[in-house]
Amino acid sequence: LLVEATASVAEPKRSSANLKTKCSDLNCYLQKLNNFKFSIKQILVGIVVILCTIALHQQYVISQKKGALPGPSFVPPFVGMLFQLIFTPFTFYEKQEKYGPISWTSVMNFFVLFVSDAETTRQVFKEENAKLYLSLGAKKILTEKAIPFIEGAAHRQLRKQLLPLFTIRALASYLPIQESIISENIKEWIKKGNVNARIGCRDLNMAISTGVFVGKNTPSHIQEEIAKNFFLMNEGFLCLPIDLPGTTLRKAINARVRLVELFTDIIDNSRLRMGKGEKPQSLIDLWVEYFLSCPEDLRDELSNDTIIFTLLSFMFASQDALTSSLVWVCYLMAEHPNVLKKVREEQFRLRPNNEELDLDTMRQANYTRQVVNEILRFRPPAVMVPHMNIEDIIIGDNVTVPKGTMILPSIWSAHFQDNGFQDPYTFDPERFNAERKEEVTCAKNFLVFGAGPHYCLGKELAKNQIEVFLTKLAMSADWDHHKTPGGDEIIFGPTIFPKDGCNISLRERKYTA
Numbered sequence: 001l002l003v004e005a006t007a008s009v010a011e012p013k014r015s016s017a018n019l020k021t022k023c024s025d026l027n028c029y030l031q032k033l034n035n036f037k038f039s040i041k042q043i044l045v046g047i048v049v050i051l052c053t054i055a056l057h058q059q060y061v062i063s064q065k066k067g068a069l070p071g072p073s074f075v076p077p078f079v080g081m082l083f084q085l086i087f088t089p090f091t092f093y094e095k096q097e098k099y100g101p102i103s104w105t106s107v108m109n110f111f112v113l114f115v116s117d118a119e120t121t122r123q124v125f126k127e128e129n130a131k132l133y134l135s136l137g138a139k140k141i142l143t144e145k146a147i148p149f150i151e152g153a154a155h156r157q158l159r160k161q162l163l164p165l166f167t168i169r170a171l172a173s174y175l176p177i178q179e180s181i182i183s184e185n186i187k188e189w190i191k192k193g194n195v196n197a198r199i200g201c202r203d204l205n206m207a208i209s210t211g212v213f214v215g216k217n218t219p220s221h222i223q224e225e226i227a228k229n230f231f232l233m234n235e236g237f238l239c240l241p242i243d244l245p246g247t248t249l250r251k252a253i254n255a256r257v258r259l260v261e262l263f264t265d266i267i268d269n270s271r272l273r274m275g276k277g278e279k280p281q282s283l284i285d286l287w288v289e290y291f292l293s294c295p296e297d298l299r300d301e302l303s304n305d306t307i308i309f310t311l312l313s314f315m316f317a318s319q320d321a322l323t324s325s326l327v328w329v330c331y332l333m334a335e336h337p338n339v340l341k342k343v344r345e346e347q348f349r350l351r352p353n354n355e356e357l358d359l360d361t362m363r364q365a366n367y368t369r370q371v372v373n374e375i376l377r378f379r380p381p382a383v384m385v386p387h388m389n390i391e392d393i394i395i396g397d398n399v400t401v402p403k404g405t406m407i408l409p410s411i412w413s414a415h416f417q418d419n420g421f422q423d424p425y426t427f428d429p430e431r432f433n434a435e436r437k438e439e440v441t442c443a444k445n446f447l448v449f450g451a452g453p454h455y456c457l458g459k460e461l462a463k464n465q466i467e468v469f470l471t472k473l474a475m476s477a478d479w480d481h482h483k484t485p486g487g488d489e490i491i492f493g494p495t496i497f498p499k500d501g502c503n504i505s506l507r508e509r510k511y512t513a
């Protein structure tokens with residue numbers, strides 16, 4: 001077949017050489033092209049030959065890169081393990097874990113290292129030369145100005161600038177916003193009766209994010225527009241990275257442009273109000289207030305761009321992860337009524353008259369916090385955080401990782417590792433009690449918020465939000481989880497959810513233990 005295909009390529013070459021002397025304009029070139037006639041069979045053979053050559057080359061490159069590392073005996077060419085990773089992620093994880101702490105695989109022709117033990121996972125998170133690898137779409141939408149893409153001294157400087165937004169005082173000022181929005185939403189859910197938790201929690205989180213970040217006093221039509229554009233932007237993070245009119249990515253970029261306009265107005269307004277000494281009502285206000293309170297010669301520049309792209313990063317980093325955790329609150333508390341009962345008893349003991357939540361009372365609610373930690377351990381929203389190394393690095397037991405390798409440190413595997421948490425597949429908040437203290441003894445395994453220079457900035461804000469939601473739901477509603485066939489399967493998108501989103505029906509509950 002090869003000979004036949006090459007022969008017919010050679011033949012038109014001769015005729016085109018003759019033509020060359022007779023003409024030199026565009027028509028002639030088209031005519032020459034026309035002389036290269038191949039049969040369908042020859043074209044197909046040509047394509048097969050090219051594809052086979054590429055596939056063989058890929059296998060050769062992989063065999064060079066993997067060296068003695070364990071991994072699958074075969075990976076499909078071109079797509080590699082992409083479909084397994086997206087559609088059956090947990091089967092994929094289990095298989096990779098069996099190869100050992102570091103194994104190789106291939107996804108979309110990327111040579112990928114899968115890291116399943118906690119220690120090496122931490123090492124990757126901390127490695128300066130291994131950068132967070134977000135989708136191509138995410139980079140186009142958020143741009144290089146977003147904090148996950150900033151590195152080195154500029155990154156450290158920005159993180160330092162953000163500290164005042166997560167102090168105890170700041171977290172305390174967000175709490176009434178979180179509490180009131182959660183209470184309002186749960187009341188709405190009870191009125192409706194039936195709710196798909198994934199959709200309900202997504203909208204609830206969006207309302208809290210706008211409330212906390214830009215302030216509850218922001219006119220509702222602006223809040224709605226922020227939500228609408230954020231959801232459009234969010235869709236772009238996982239779509240094909242094709243930036244053409246009408247594509248999901250282009251719509252996401254346009255939504256970001258609109259969000260920048262909206263945030264610019266909100267920040268200008270905040271600068272005016274904080275300049276007059278008004279009380280801060282949002283994260284933006286706190287940031288502007290802090291900036292204005294610094295002596296002028298010590299002030300770092302605080303441009304609207306810095307605030308806007310940090311806010312976009314916060315929304316991007318928090319929205320899906322928190323939605324996942326709140327859905328698991330609904331799901332796991334319905335599965336474990338004995339745990340829910342203990343939360344209610346503790347809450348009733350600490351707040352017998354349904355007092356408003358404050359950080360002090362929340363710190364005393366040890367059992368409730370244990371439940372929050374166990375939900376995060378048992379169902380970590382981001383199960384893996386892709387990295388790519390910009391230099392050769394050495395990880396684990398002296399494994400050299402060639403530059404440009406995609407590394408998948410698996411938070412999921414670290415949480416369920418054999419020699420880590422005791423009986424890891426059991427949902428057991430008691431593991432975090434004062435006696436067992438697994439948060440200390442297994443600290444190296446608890447990686448839900450990452451580790452190293454990009455460690456989650458919103459960890460305490462997130463934990464508070466989950467705790468307030470758990471507390472409010474437990475004390476104001478009874479709910480049933482209506483299971484659907486296959487609905488319990490965990491899907492990946494890109495944080496984890498039960499496949500059917502968890503359908504619940506709610507009833508009002510008298511405030512009691």
Ligand code: HEM
Binds near residue numbers: 318
């Ligand atoms: C349950 C909720 C959350 C989970 C599970 C989570 C998890 C994570 C993880 C795994 C990372 C990567 C860490 C690393 O590379 O070492 C991260 C980074 C980040 N998170 Fe969160 N997060 C949550 C909520 C939030 C919230 C509410 C915010 C909002 C303020 C936030 C802001 C960020 C930011 C800004 C980064 C990037 C930090 C940097 O690049 O320096 N996260 N988060």
